[in-house]
Amino acid sequence: MKKIIFLLAITFTFTACKDTPKANGKLNIVTTTTMITDLVQNIGGDVVNIQGLMGSGVDPHLYKASAGDVTKLVDADVIFYNGLHLEGKLVEVFEKMGDQAKTPIALADELDKSTLIGSDYFASNYDPHVWFNIEYYKQFAEKVSSILTQKEPDYATTFEDNKKAYIVKLEELQNRIIRIIESLPKEKRVLVTAHDAFNYFGKSYGFEVVGLQGLSTATEAGVQDVQKLAAFIIEKNIKAIFIESSVPKRTIEALQAAVNSKGHDVKIGGTLYSDALGNAGTVEGTYIGMFEYNVNTIVNALK
Structure with a gap:
């Protein structure tokens, strides 16, 4: 009403x-x-x-x-x-x-x-x-x-x-982005985040992108989603996964815990800006600054 x-x-x-x-x-x-x-x-x-x-x-x-x-x-x-x-x-x-x-x-x-x-x-x-x-x-x-x-x-x-x-x-x-990404071996270009906000990024720069919650944050990840993605991370020997600034970090922390419980060490590589920029007045508060920050964060964590 x-x-x-x-x-x-x-x-x-x-x-x-x-x-x-x-x-x-x-x-x-x-x-x-x-x-x-x-x-x-x-x-x-x-x-x-x-x-x-x-x-x-x-x-x-x-x-x-x-x-x-x-x-x-x-x-x-x-x-x-x-x-x-x-x-x-x-x-x-x-x-x-x-x-x-x-x-x-x-x-x-x-x-x-x-x-x-x-x-x-x-x-x-x-x-x-x-x-x-x-x-x-x-x-x-x-x-x-x-x-x-x-x-x-x-x-x-x-x-x-x-x-x-x-x-x-x-x-x-x-x-600049292309030069940064070229420093990361192709076999390490697997990006795991809270939700699938980075598919266009992956398509443009040759990354396999997997989001825990899918494309929309309106649907929450369940236990099976976490376990399935944990198995994928271990299989691909992925070393880092990423939080997103506009999505609660608990989902990625739960994924990290699930992976670590199986004897595979995966770290949280940092926070990426997906559906929103950073704070006004910061470098990440601009589109250009956000994009370059994300790329540097991803590449440095996955190397």
């Missing part, structure tokens, strides 16, 4: 408040995940207002819109989100906005679906963790620049210049 009332309230609010004046004369942008927030900040710069709904360590699979979020969405001129049902519990909110002037923009809609990794866990039928393919993230950048230019043509040159400069940085990141 509460859910129905909440959705009705959202519908009424969006219908009644379509035209909200810009704060300080700037375009109001709302984003969902920290990865998208960072992207829009790099392209929009100081000429737009940006508010991210999710912060560091927040799991987008389980995130629920608050009353404060609804206010932010109402005040937005543009809303960017990942799509592919990553933000599963926000989908109903976005659907209520579908016929309004502020239709949210799913950046993943820009991607060629034939190149995506399939998944039965999401209504989209695709793995939504597409930001771990840098080429996809560059396409996101193109889309953000295009939309901002449509909404604020007076700053078209600013958006275009910012986009080009950021894409250069992404290409430099790509080159």
Whole structure:
């Protein structure tokens, strides 16, 4: 009942408040995940207002819109989100906005679906963790620049210049990552994490990726899942497994205990940033910093 009332309230609010004046004369942008927030900040710069709904360590699979979020969405001129049902519990909110002037923009809609990794866990039928393919993230950048230019043509040159400069940085990141990964023997490129957020990373850089909880954190791993993965770790002689910042560490700790109980020593290689960036103001609080940190952590632990 509460859910129905909440959705009705959202519908009424969006219908009644379509035209909200810009704060300080700037375009109001709302984003969902920290990865998208960072992207829009790099392209929009100081000429737009940006508010991210999710912060560091927040799991987008389980995130629920608050009353404060609804206010932010109402005040937005543009809303960017990942799509592919990553933000599963926000989908109903976005659907209520579908016929309004502020239709949210799913950046993943820009991607060629034939190149995506399939998944039965999401209504989209695709793995939504597409930001771990840098080429996809560059396409996101193109889309953000295009939309901002449509909404604020007076700053078209600013958006275009910012986009080009950021894409250069992404290409430099790509080159650094490849050099780092080349130092890790191919037979050691097996990545075990809390859930399958790294399949696009694995596909791009030649890693076998196994997640304890599968693609979505909405489903918890059971005892059989732990035992099966423990056997896999022993068989492959894997030396390190990884916690994720947005997933409780107890699942990986239980996996480590199961492996160690069978006489195989496996360590926790560190914490990876999967569905959210690190704290604001840190290197890991940016997409580029997060990606390079993850790669260094993985390679150093598996060597």
